[in-house]
Amino acid sequence: xxxxxxxxxxxxxxxxxxxxxxxxxxxxxxxxxxxxxxxxxxxxxxxxxxxxxxxxxxxxxxxxxxxxxxxxxxxxxxxxxxxxxxxxxxxxxxxxxxxxxxxxxxxxxxxxxxxxxxxxxxxxxxxxxxxxxxxxxxxxxxxxxxxxxxxxxxxxxxxxxxxxxxxxxxxxxxxxxxxxxxxxxxxxxxxxxxxxxxxxxxxxxxxxxxxxxxxxxxxxxxxxxxxxxxxxxxxxxxxxxxxxxxxxxxxxxxxxxxxxxxxxxxxxxxxx
Ligand SMILES: NC(=O)c1ccc[n+]([C@@H]2O[C@H](COP(=O)([O-])OP(=O)(O)OC[C@H]3O[C@@H](n4cnc5c(N)ncnc54)[C@H](O)[C@@H]3O)[C@@H](O)[C@H]2O)c1
Numbered sequence: 001x002x003x004x005x006x007x008x009x010x011x012x013x014x015x016x017x018x019x020x021x022x023x024x025x026x027x028x029x030x031x032x033x034x035x036x037x038x039x040x041x042x043x044x045x046x047x048x049x050x051x052x053x054x055x056x057x058x059x060x061x062x063x064x065x066x067x068x069x070x071x072x073x074x075x076x077x078x079x080x081x082x083x084x085x086x087x088x089x090x091x092x093x094x095x096x097x098x099x100x101x102x103x104x105x106x107x108x109x110x111x112x113x114x115x116x117x118x119x120x121x122x123x124x125x126x127x128x129x130x131x132x133x134x135x136x137x138x139x140x141x142x143x144x145x146x147x148x149x150x151x152x153x154x155x156x157x158x159x160x161x162x163x164x165x166x167x168x169x170x171x172x173x174x175x176x177x178x179x180x181x182x183x184x185x186x187x188x189x190x191x192x193x194x195x196x197x198x199x200x201x202x203x204x205x206x207x208x209x210x211x212x213x214x215x216x217x218x219x220x221x222x223x224x225x226x227x228x229x230x231x232x233x234x235x236x237x238x239x240x241x242x243x244x245x246x247x248x249x250x251x252x253x254x255x256x257x258x259x260x261x262x263x264x265x266x267x268x269x270x271x272x
Contacts, residue, residue: 009026009034067124074125096204143186144187
């Protein structure tokens with residue numbers, strides 16, 4: 001997809017962080033946007049940041065983990081915009097770092113419901129409409145935790161490995177069609193993901209956010225720029241950030257000792 005002008009892009013989780021940054025860049029490039037989030041004020045802020053109350057942008061309060069809401073969302077986007085060219089499955093949640101034994105079944109299920117079933121629901125709801133377009137793109141936001149198991153992030157890694165599995169399968173099944181599928185593996189990006197962690201009390205959020213921010217080195221705008229450039233080049237995978245590239249390279253170079261290396265790095269850094 002060489003340029004985004006007049007293309008219709010659906011972005012989930014566009015009320016904050018990476019989703020907002022991709023929305024702003026796509027808007028500047030002339031795209032029409034259907035933005036969804038659980039957080040309507042966050043979506044309104046994203047629209048406000050475009051500087052216009054434009055007919056080019058529609059806002060939708062949708063829970064991506066709810067299949068019927070996502071199917072309705074697809075119908076609403078068609079009614080508003082007429083068609084869909086780009087689907088960005090970005091909405092995601094995390095817990096604060098914790099060991100497997102200390103994470104309840106309920107928290108595992110919540111993370112999987114949003115991060116995995118949310119992406120599935122997006123593909124299920126929008127793929128039939130993308131198939132009708134002369135060219136189309138699906139972007140699924142996985143993580144470094146979709147390439148390597150990350151100490152302290154077991155539910156998150158489960159969900160993000162599954163996003164990679166679905167994305168790579170779709171890539172092979174959609175060969176010969178006009179639909180490209182990009183799976184994105186970011187390392188730390190400066191967003192509210194840990195501030196929004198679903199297991200934290202209000203009084204824990206700021207400290208957790210500050211701790212996370214020491215390791216999250218990539219700006220949302222730079223991450224968005226690299227993702228959209230990868231869409232234009234029809235890449236099927238990108239790894240974002242030096243941290244993600246280094247950790248992934250360590251995994252490939254030292255597969256046997258990788259768990260001990262990760263333990264040494266993350267157990268000290270994340271649980272102090
Ligand atoms: N920030 C990072 O370091 C990092 C690293 C790797 C991957 N990611 C991934 O990037 C994506 C974007 O996250 P972010 O870092 O911008 O975090 P963020 O918390 O700033 O933004 C996530 C957005 O998703 C929305 N959301 C959460 N649950 C939802 C639901 N059920 N339905 C609809 N919207 C929902 C939130 O309201 C929020 O606006 C996520 O998939 C995340 O896992 C982030």
